[in-house]
Amino acid sequence: MHHIISIKELETEEINALLNKAEKISKEGFVRRTLEDKLVALLFFEPSTRTRMSFSAALSRLGGDVITVDSVEGSSISKGETLADTIRVVSSYVDAIVLRHPKEGAARLASNFSTVPVINAGDGAGQHPSQTLLDLYTIRENMPLDNIDVGLLGDLRYGRTSHSLSYALSNYNVRIHTIAPKGLEMPAALNEELIERGIELVHHDNLQDVINELDVLYVTRIQRERFPDSASYARVAYSYRITPEILNNVRENLILMHPLPRAGEIDPAVDSLPYAKYFRQAENGVPVRMAMLEEVIL
Amino acid sequence: MNVKKEPEGGLLISPIRDGTVIDHITGGEALVVLRILGITGTTDESLSVATNVESRISGSKDIVKISNRELSKEEVDRIALLAPEATINIIRDYRVFEKMKVEIPKSVTGFVRCPNPGCITNSNEPVESSFETKRGKLQCIYCDAIISENIAEYII
Ligand SMILES: Nc1ncnc2c1ncn2[C@@H]1O[C@H](COP(=O)(O)OP(=O)(O)O)[C@@H](O)[C@H]1O
Numbered sequence: 411m412h413h414i415i416s417i418k419e420l421e422t423e424e425i426n427a428l429l430n431k432a433e434k435i436s437k438e439g440f441v442r443r444t445l446e447d448k449l450v451a452l453l454f455f456e457p458s459t460r461t462r463m464s465f466s467a468a469l470s471r472l473g474g475d476v477i478t479v480d481s482v483e484g485s486s487i488s489k490g491e492t493l494a495d496t497i498r499v500v501s502s503y504v505d506a507i508v509l510r511h512p513k514e515g516a517a518r519l520a521s522n523f524s525t526v527p528v529i530n531a532g533d534g535a536g537q538h539p540s541q542t543l544l545d546l547y548t549i550r551e552n553m554p555l556d557n558i559d560v561g562l563l564g565d566l567r568y569g570r571t572s573h574s575l576s577y578a579l580s581n582y583n584v585r586i587h588t589i590a591p592k593g594l595e596m597p598a599a600l601n602e603e604l605i606e607r608g609i610e611l612v613h614h615d616n617l618q619d620v621i622n623e624l625d626v627l628y629v630t631r632i633q634r635e636r637f638p639d640s641a642s643y644a645r646v647a648y649s650y651r652i653t654p655e656i657l658n659n660v661r662e663n664l665i666l667m668h669p670l671p672r673a674g675e676i677d678p679a680v681d682s683l684p685y686a687k688y689f690r691q692a693e694n695g696v697p698v699r700m701a702m703l704e705e706v707i708l
Numbered sequence: 709m710n711v712k713k714e715p716e717g718g719l720l721i722s723p724i725r726d727g728t729v730i731d732h733i734t735g736g737e738a739l740v741v742l743r744i745l746g747i748t749g750t751t752d753e754s755l756s757v758a759t760n761v762e763s764r765i766s767g768s769k770d771i772v773k774i775s776n777r778e779l780s781k782e783e784v785d786r787i788a789l790l791a792p793e794a795t796i797n798i799i800r801d802y803r804v805f806e807k808m809k810v811e812i813p814k815s816v817t818g819f820v821r822c823p824n825p826g827c828i829t830n831s832n833e834p835v836e837s838s839f840e841t842k843r844g845k846l847q848c849i850y851c852d853a854i855i856s857e858n859i860a861e862y863i864i
């Protein structure tokens with residue numbers, strides 16, 4: 411049985427196969443009814459709009475049906491049932507489970523108890539492989555994943571999307587540039603792991619130093635809570651904001667990405683520039699999740 | 709009776725007839741090793757402990773001798789996390805009957821707590837903690853949290 415729990419477990423060939431499948435699905439205009447008699451449970455124990463809707467959309471476009479829990483309140487979870495028991499029961503109803511849970515490692519636990527494939531749709535501050543795959547997909551849609559410079563901007567200490575993406579990029583020939591506020595730098599253990607996996611890693615103090623040498627700039631949120639006071643937060647947020655001016659001399663093929671939702675990180679005036687790919691990135695969630703669902707169910 | 713000559717700790721600790729000698733414990737870690745083994749003042753093994761004994765190889769080391777208890781492989785593995793250089797000598801009738809070099813296990817299940825409070829293994833789920841070891845560090849297989857130092861603090 412094939413679960414998708416963490417991007418770390420996927421070999422480069424498996425990632426490429428998923429991306430190829432998503433690309434094919436997208437090219438064919440989403441007409442594909444491969445999961446017509448299949449039923450999938452969306453178990454979301456944490457609020458989510460995008461991920462949940464795009465998994466639903468993906469499944470509907472494949473002709474499958476969704477069953478779901480409307481809210482955690484009133485369900486067995488609030489009555490103290492363990493996730494293990496919930497999974498044991500629900501997996502007897504369906505052909506696959508898509509799980510979002512606030513605890514890290516929840517999806518792996520679920521895969522231990524499930525009789526059907528489990529797809530991790532985000533576990534707390536942990537893994538979120540469908541996000542990482544759609545990020546890779548978006549880069550690959552614009553340029554080959556080979557000999558490129560990718561900048562990661564924002565809270566690289568706590569930001570799980572940047573962690574997973576950087577790990578996934580270590581399957582390819584990519585240079586990673588990190589640009590993070592003081593105190594929110596990438597964790598040392600991850601740095602080590604990336605270097606060990608052969609990634610060239612360059613840290614920068616400010617965006618201006620590197621922005622003109624990038625092919626991809628991946629922007630993430632910097633949360634107010636990480637700062638002692640509003641003034642220091644405002645200073646950092648300001649110096650990391652993407653505006654049309656800062657993009658004056660960038661590479662022509664630069665793409666700007668963001669996992670969304672954004673707060674103030676990207677000036678809306680940037681949206682109409684050719685670099686802006688974050689809405690396309692969100693859109694790519696559907697073919698990528700279609701590919702994942704097909705992969706685990708068929 | 710042929711008591712083996714003890715070059716280092718011999719003056720400090722008397723011979724035992726049957727039991728286990730844990731030698732070459734990282735200096736100062738002997739008491740933690742005992743805690744991991746579940747040997748406290750309330751259990752009835754008789755033991756002697758020598759700490760910070762001078763060692764030819766490693767500067768200073770600790771030695772623990774436990775009478776009438778032979779350590780199992782699993783117990784030995786627990787020790788390896790803290791004292792990777794330790795040797796385990798099973799003593800029978802005053803002689804070293806078997807000598808084991810401790811080996812850091814590839815994975816560690818059940819007796820180390822994940823340091824991440826948000827980890828599913830720290831909830832009421834029916835699951836044991838589980839770690840992979842990488843160069844003396846432990847990584848939770850559920851949440852990827854890493855324990856790189858003070859492993860003793862996380863031993864359940
Ligand atoms: N009968 C015994 N009682 C107590 N300690 C012993 C006994 N026999 C050996 N030892 C101790 O066990 C350890 C291993 O013994 P041995 O194999 O002779 O030495 P080494 O490992 O230094 O070559 C040493 O610390 C030694 O002092």
Ligand SMILES: [Zn+2]
Pocket residue numbers: 515822823824827828829848849850851852853
């Ligand atoms: Zn954990």
